[in-house]
Amino acid sequence: MKGFVAKVLLLLMIMVLGASCVSRKRIVYFRDLEERKALVDSVQNTFKIQPDDLLSIEVSAYDLNAVRPFNLGGGSRLPTDGPSGATTSTQQGYLTAQDGTINMPVLGTIKVAGLTRAELSDLLVKRISEYVISPIVTIRIMNFRVSVLGEVGNPGTFNVQGERLTLPEALGLAGDMTLFGRRDNLLVIRDNGTTKDYKYLDIRESSFLNSDYYYLQQNDVVYVEPNYAQIQGSSFNRNTTLYFSIISLLISVLVIAFK
Structure with a gap:
């Protein structure tokens, strides 16, 4: 009986060791x-604007007063001290509507869904250039x-x-x-x-x-x-641990009984 139990334990150990060996x-x-x-x-990161995207659109130019009407809130930042002298406005968001449009000051309704940031920037630069010399448009997805x-x-x-x-x-x-x-x-x-x-x-x-x-x-x-x-573990019987405990107890009793 002792030899049988020893063989069973050895077999269980081999099975556990085999299951624990996972291929790299x-x-x-x-x-x-x-x-x-x-x-x-x-691969290129071709992110395209979608409905419900919150866009930060910031229009910059050499003349703060010239770009102020194109920015939400009218632009409240002071001119920068950089070498170009470009000025920027406050960052606020445009929520893209379900029809894929936003409503910008002066320019009105603009279709933006399906465009990349670069494509929308080029479009806005072209439109704003009708009013401002050399505008710079910076677009960021806020959400x-x-x-x-x-x-x-x-x-x-x-x-x-x-x-x-x-x-x-x-x-x-x-x-x-x-x-x-x-x-x-x-x-x-x-x-x-x-x-x-x-x-x-x-x-x-x-x-x-x-x-x-x-x-x-x-x-x-x-x-x-x-x-x-x-x-398989998710469908594991919750009583399996109890069953193993009972079996282990029975094996122990049998070992003691046949000594």
């Missing part, structure tokens, strides 16, 4: 990066945010300063993936206004760095799917 390829990010001497960044859900340390919605956010940076904001998250099937859902696109990414492979989803956009949702072990 299943966990490590960018596992093939060392195979590449250089990685060309062929850029993404959501990271699933098997991460700190899931939630995160507000981001600026609009250049990569997928690894978003995972970092969420406390990184847990060991139970699937690194080969990361889902990114993107709202393009009238449609929603999605992409599954394998972040273990460095090729995802050249994906169109490497740079996140406003309102993107990142979902980290749980791996098989975690899914």
Whole structure:
């Protein structure tokens, strides 16, 4: 009997040790990066303005009085002391309407949804140049945010300063993936206004760095799917621990009885 019990314990130990050995390829990010001497960044951050985006539009010029009518609040900053002598106004926000428009002083209603910041800046410079010599337009997204859900340390919605956010940076904001998250099937859902696109990414492979989803956009949702072990664990019978305790007790009783 003692020999049988010893064999059972040895088998259980082997099973535990085998289950604890996890392949590096299943966990490590960018596992093939060392195979590449250089990685060309062929992806551009083509962020486009969407409804409900809060835009900071700041018009600058050499003459403070000339740009004052084009800024919210009329511009309250004093001229700068920089070498160019350019002046700027206070920063306030334009909320993009559901029809994709904003209403600016003097210029009136302007369609902005679907444009990049650079495209909108060029458009406004062209329009304002009819009134002001050499205007400078600076645009910033004030409510850029993404959501990271699933098997991460700190899931939630995160507000981001600026609009250049990569997928690894978003995972970092969420406390990184847990060991139970699937690194080969990361889902990114993107709202393009009238449609929603999605992409599954394998972040273990460095090729995802050249994906169109490497740079996140406003309102993107990142979902980290749980791996098989975690899914199985979620359906684990709550009484299983009790059953194991009872079995262990019975084995102990049998060992004592057959001494």
